[in-house]
Amino acid sequence: MIRIVSMLFVLMAALSPLSAFAQTGPLRIEITEGVVEPMPYAVPDFVAETADAQQYAAQIARVVAEDLTGTGLFREIPQDAHIARVSSFAAPVSFPDWKAINAQALITGSVGSDGNGRLVVKFRVWDVFAQAELGQGMQFVSTPDGWRRLAHKVADQVYARITGETPYFDSRVVFVSETGPKDQRQKQLAIMDYDGANLQYLTGTASLVLAPRFSPDGSRVLYTSYESGQPRVHVLSVGTVESRILQANTGVMSFAPRFSPDGQTVVYSMTQGSNTDIFAMNIATGAISQLTSAPSIETAPSYSPDGSRIVFESDRSGTQQLYVMPASGGEAVRISFGQGRYGTPVWSPRGDMIAFTKQNAGRFHIGVMRTDGSEERLLTASFLDEGPSWAPNGRVLMFARETQGAQGASALYSVDISGRNLKRVRTPAGASDPSWGPLQ
Amino acid sequence: MNHLSKAILLVAGLALAACTNPNRFGDDGGAGGAGAGGVSGGVIPGSPNDPSSPAYFAQAIGDRVFFAVDQSTLSPEAQAVLNGQAQWLMRNSDYMAVIEGHADEQGTREYNLALGARRANAVMEYLISRGVSSSRLKFISYGKERPVEICSEEACYSRNRRAVTVIAAGSLTG
Numbered sequence: 379m380i381r382i383v384s385m386l387f388v389l390m391a392a393l394s395p396l397s398a399f400a401q402t403g404p405l406r407i408e409i410t411e412g413v414v415e416p417m418p419y420a421v422p423d424f425v426a427e428t429a430d431a432q433q434y435a436a437q438i439a440r441v442v443a444e445d446l447t448g449t450g451l452f453r454e455i456p457q458d459a460h461i462a463r464v465s466s467f468a469a470p471v472s473f474p475d476w477k478a479i480n481a482q483a484l485i486t487g488s489v490g491s492d493g494n495g496r497l498v499v500k501f502r503v504w505d506v507f508a509q510a511e512l513g514q515g516m517q518f519v520s521t522p523d524g525w526r527r528l529a530h531k532v533a534d535q536v537y538a539r540i541t542g543e544t545p546y547f548d549s550r551v552v553f554v555s556e557t558g559p560k561d562q563r564q565k566q567l568a569i570m571d572y573d574g575a576n577l578q579y580l581t582g583t584a585s586l587v588l589a590p591r592f593s594p595d596g597s598r599v600l601y602t603s604y605e606s607g608q609p610r611v612h613v614l615s616v617g618t619v620e621s622r623i624l625q626a627n628t629g630v631m632s633f634a635p636r637f638s639p640d641g642q643t644v645v646y647s648m649t650q651g652s653n654t655d656i657f658a659m660n661i662a663t664g665a666i667s668q669l670t671s672a673p674s675i676e677t678a679p680s681y682s683p684d685g686s687r688i689v690f691e692s693d694r695s696g697t698q699q700l701y702v703m704p705a706s707g708g709e710a711v712r713i714s715f716g717q718g719r720y721g722t723p724v725w726s727p728r729g730d731m732i733a734f735t736k737q738n739a740g741r742f743h744i745g746v747m748r749t750d751g752s753e754e755r756l757l758t759a760s761f762l763d764e765g766p767s768w769a770p771n772g773r774v775l776m777f778a779r780e781t782q783g784a785q786g787a788s789a790l791y792s793v794d795i796s797g798r799n800l801k802r803v804r805t806p807a808g809a810s811d812p813s814w815g816p817l818q
Numbered sequence: 819m820n821h822l823s824k825a826i827l828l829v830a831g832l833a834l835a836a837c838t839n840p841n842r843f844g845d846d847g848g849a850g851g852a853g854a855g856g857v858s859g860g861v862i863p864g865s866p867n868d869p870s871s872p873a874y875f876a877q878a879i880g881d882r883v884f885f886a887v888d889q890s891t892l893s894p895e896a897q898a899v900l901n902g903q904a905q906w907l908m909r910n911s912d913y914m915a916v917i918e919g920h921a922d923e924q925g926t927r928e929y930n931l932a933l934g935a936r937r938a939n940a941v942m943e944y945l946i947s948r949g950v951s952s953s954r955l956k957f958i959s960y961g962k963e964r965p966v967e968i969c970s971e972e973a974c975y976s977r978n979r980r981a982v983t984v985i986a987a988g989s990l991t992g
Contacts, residue, residue: 560923560968586963588927608958609931630935631959634928647928649959652890652939654932675932691929697888698929721926735926761970764926780923782970811927 390531393500393515405483405505405512407451407541416453417540419446419483420476422464423457424499427490431497434525435489438499441529442485444573445547446536449774450799455481467500476506483512485536496521499528503536513539526575527818534817544771547572550815551767551776552590552599552616555579556788556808563808567601569616572769572814574804580619589765590614592815593637599813600624600635600644611635611646613661625659625666632657634677638705639685645669647677656690658705669707680724680732681705682749689713689723689732689749700734702749713751722765725749728772731795735764735777744777746795757797761786765810770817776803778810870910872985879906882982883941887924887975890936892944900941903983904948915950917941917957918982920964922975927961934959941981957981 407417421443426435446452462475467488476484487501502515518531527548534545555568567580567587581587585605592599599614606623609631614621624644625632635646638658645658656669656676670676674694681688682705689702695712698719703710714720718738725732729749736743736756742763747754762780769775773795780788788810790803803809866873875881880903883896892900907915919938921930938957946952967974 561965563963565963586960588931588963630939630957631931633931647932649932649935652936652943654935675929675936677928677932678926691926693888693929698926721929737925740924762923784968784970786923786968786970 390519391517393502393517405508405540416447416451417482418453418455418480419485420455420457420460420479420481421446421485421487422460422462424487424489424501425464425467427467427488430491430522431489434497434522438489438525438529438532439485439487441526441573442487442533442536445530445533448573448801449537450794451537451541452483455479467502471504473504473506473509476504481506483536483540485532487532492519497525497528499532501532501535503539526571530571543773544817546769546771546774546814546817548818549770550592550596550818551790551803551812552580552592552815553790553805553812554587554590554810555805556810557583560784560786565810567599567614568805568809569599570805572803577806580614580616581621589634589811589813591636591813594639594641594816596815596818598637598641600637600646602633602635609633611644613644624661634679636680638681639683645679645681645688647679656688656707667707669703669705670710678722682725683727683729687725689725691721691723698737700732700751713747713749714754715751716754724766724768726772727768727770731772733766733768733775733795735766744775744793746775755797757793757795758791758800763791765812767812767814769814774799776812776814778812780810872913875903875906875910875983875985879903881984882980884976885937885979885981887922887979888933890933890940892940897944900944901948904945904950907945907950907954911954912987914954914956914986914988915945916984916986917945917955918964918984919957919959920978920980920982921962922978923962923965923970924975925962931959931961934961937979937981941983945983 421439423436423439426432443454447454459479462472464486484504484506490498492498496519498519500517503512505512518528520528530548533547537545549572551572552569554565556565558564564583565587566583567590570577585603588602590599590601602609603612611624611632612621613624629648629650632646632648635644643658647654648657654675656679659666672694674692676692679688679690687702688705691698692701698721700714700720700723701710701712718736720734720736722735723732731746733746736745741759743756744758744763744766745756760779761782764778766775766777774792776792778788779791780786787808790809790812793800861867864871866877880899883899917938919934921933942955942957965978967977
């Protein structure tokens with residue numbers, strides 16, 4: 379039986395400011411300018427205010443540091459280089475000690491208890507060179523099993539204040555966990571924190587499952603399963619881990635599902651005879667409308683964040699290319715014109731770009747382009763990169779990379795849309811088809 | 819190759835004439851029970867030597883055809899194999915067939931699923947055109963999920979770009 383992590387509830391409250399004014403002048407990373415030199419920062423162990431909190435105080439500071447350093451935008455100054463010791467959350471900050479080790483930002487925090495068995499994490503962000511607090515101190519409350527979420531919440535606040543961007547650390551990823559050799563591979567759905575922690579399996583290995591996709595609120599997951607004997611779109615409730623076939627039993631197979639931005643409609647591919655077209659289904663009513671009707675393969679549909687348009691791939695020109703059409707169907711405009719084949723388009727949550735898989739000259743790439751197809755940039759290159767998924771802030775992509783040869787295996791990677799900070803995402807086994815969920 | 823195929827088909831036809839047991843999977847618990855009722859000419863029913871067996875279909879007729887990159891058109895070689903499949907299916911009318919369409923790993927997952935369906939459907943339509951009843955056929959696509967060869971070279975890719983006709987007893991469900 380699959381165990382569900384208990385429901386966490388994170389309460390948030392602002393602390394009164396310690397400085398007369400909060401200023402956001404010099405301590406700022408402009409992501410769009412292209413960060414070459416990461417911002418140095420320090421995060422001492424959080425101060426444990428109760429005996430129960432002791433075990434979390436250092437761990438929470440570590441997760442905050444992993445989140446921030448993991449973006450490639452920040453560089454942590456190691457704790458053994460710290461001069462000052464923070465033994466009280468309320469004590470004044472000794473700015474000269476932090477300035478001496480060139481920490482531009484300082485994060486201080488405490489972990490206590492609310493008296494009902496829940497953890498209370500408080501933190502403040504400091505602009506060391508301005509000798510002022512950046513923004514306002516805050517506190518978050520959660521049951522102890524949510525301690526990592528508390529840390530992600532803190533890091534999200536730091537990231538947002540310094541970059542001015544929406545953060546993404548307190549988010550989860552649903553993906554396909556893979557075991558076994560290439561010709562006997564077993565696949566099952568799994569969900570984890572964006573950094574690979576708190577992994578749970580959502581299905582067993584009995585049926586082949588493919589390409590899970592989060593609902594906009596993260597409560598449901600669409601995926602394709604062979605459980606009924608044919609590939610069919612299923613929908614799974616993350617809370618109860620119950621799933622059902624979404625669609626009436628028409629066509630040979632249905633696959634490649636995605637939610638509309640309002641979560642009311644599922645767009646997907648259905649194959650009838652040799653022909654694969656794109657359909658949309660209202661989840662509440664079951665009403666189905668056909669959006670494409672070409673004799674070619676139309677698949678991998680993805681809505682624009684305002685729900686008005688759909689980007690998809692089609693080989694109507696002879697090879698896989700990207701097209702945009704109104705969400706109700708109708709005339710599609712081709713947007714990909716470079717060398718090679720383009721597939722798996724995904725609209726950015728910011729609305730400004732489309733990420734895709736490109737196959738050219740025996741290599742695979744993850745790339746981004748403007749929604750009209752201009753300004754194409756390839757971010758990765760390997761034997762097989764596939765299936766990008768956007769971080770909730772539209773700044774980072776996660777995708778699957780399969781290695782070459784008989785021992786080939788798949789793993790998850792993330793990369794900035796700048797092309798920098800390519801790194802592997804920690805998973806206990808092979809992994810593919812990531813879908814990055816919303817900020818919680 | 820063609821010569822050999824014809825010879826095999828001839829043997830198949832001769833053997834079929836002698837075969838009267840429609841329940842080939844039936845109560846036969848295995849090779850041990852095959853000859854219990856008497857001498858059967860040395861051919862064990864259900865074995866690859868039994869021309870009416872799925873094993874014979876898979877090995878002697880050939881259960882699979884191969885495709886060029888991104889293509890679902892049937893080559894002359896593929897059509898020759900499928901002609902044999904169609905004849906076998908018409909002579910063994912109590913069997914059904916599920917055609918599995920596959921792609922190599924050089925493609926995105928969704929596209930390969932659709933491509934596998936195209937290939938399997940091409941085989942199914944061809945078998946129907948050769949006289950096999952559509953009610954006995956169905957297909958499924960596995961895209962790139964079920965390779966038989968695992969190297970990352972054309973030698974393997976060309977074996978994975980395939981449609982396999984899997985013989986099944988009884989009626990098709992789903």
